[in-house]
Amino acid sequence: MYSAKIRGYINEIIEIGAVMLDERFCQVSTFSVLVKSSIGRRLQNHVREMTNISHKDLANGTPFPEAAAQFRNWIGEREHVMLSWGDGDLRVLLANTRYHISSQALNYIQNYVDLQDYFGHRMHTSRAQQIGLAAAGELLGFNVADYTLHRALDDSLFAAECFKAIFEPEDFVSFIHVCDSAYLAELEYKPRIISDIHSPLVDPRQLYYICRNCGRPARRMTEWRFASRGFQAEFLCAACSVHVKALVSFKKMYSSVDIKRSAREIPPDEEAPCVAEQSQ
Ligand SMILES: [Zn+2]
Incomplete structure (x- = not known):
């Protein structure tokens, strides 16, 4: 969506969904919030079809600053590693946080792992391939049809299943990025x-x-x-x-x-x- 405020395009977050696991991969809790669109008025048709989110849902959604605060509270002070499938989600979260609040406001994320990158390492798929989450699940032998994908929380639950299947403590450590301002600056950098x-x-x-x-x-x-x-x-x-x-x-x-x-x-x-x- 084009924003006059930043004179550029921003990928507006419409939903934040996440699952929290403890050290033994037991589910602690889940998080899900629909975010009220403030810039773009229309959802693209393919997004609407894929997610089943309607304009009305978004109109009734939570404004981003409040949604981000809820997410922050949900994560809390506990030591954690955040994972997402590809670093695009973190990049978009950073851009939305910068747009609505300030870039420093993402300081609640301590550590980050690009699960797609880790999957590529574990399963020896090429980095350039950037395999999708559903395809990754298939490679791991999951029956993807059993999962409803494309909604944030469902995707995160499925990603967690994939993570459980490939996790190896020894090589996971080297994929952890300390999510400090230098890392975020690098993430945001446009070559x-x-x-x-x-x-x-x-x-x-x-x-x-x-x-x-x-x-x-x-x-x-x-x-x-x-x-x-x-x-x-x-x-x-x-x-x-x-x-x-x-x-x-x-x-x-x-x-x-x-x-x-x-x-x-x-x-x-x-x-x-x-x-x-x-x-x-
Ligand atoms: Zn020659």
Whole structure:
């Protein structure tokens, strides 16, 4: 939903649901609240169908600051680790908290684990795959049809079942993030592609192309220019007579710069045509 207040889009939370387990995975209590929408007036149809939440439900919902306070009280002072399937939920909770209250107001969460990430580690599914909760349940042999998913509390109960099935105390510890302001800042950080080649974040020594055929540095034939998410230049390997368009992209992450490279061979018939000067 677009918000004039922040001049940007915000994913409004419409429901908070959670289950609390003790150290032995016994259910202590559950939490569920519908949040009154303050920005967006309409629920998207697919959300309405998936969740069965109506506009009326939301109109009667609890305003976010109050819902967040209830959630905070429910968690209380006890030592805890919060889990969610993918860190998107925590990111959205942070954005909503910042929008309605202040970003510091999320300080009631002590520790956090991205259960999707932990699942990927335990089940050896690839990180890039970002498997959904229902698919994860199927992989664990649960009959997903027995569970009503897509409502916050149901999802959390199901996620808890999945967590129980894969939990291993030794390797779980390394997935725990202390949910301090540095972690939240990192979570909130939006990586960006650097488009200015003179930026101090661009290491000029990284602007090269190594010939894929012979492994030798190729000669740059054109200036670097920024296009489609990175710096592009044409290279020629004299030894192999291979002409390529190489791309080097620099992505500013929270505490590092990611460098990615790709290259495309330019077939001889695609060589830049000589542009004839127009006669006056
Ligand atoms: Zn070569």
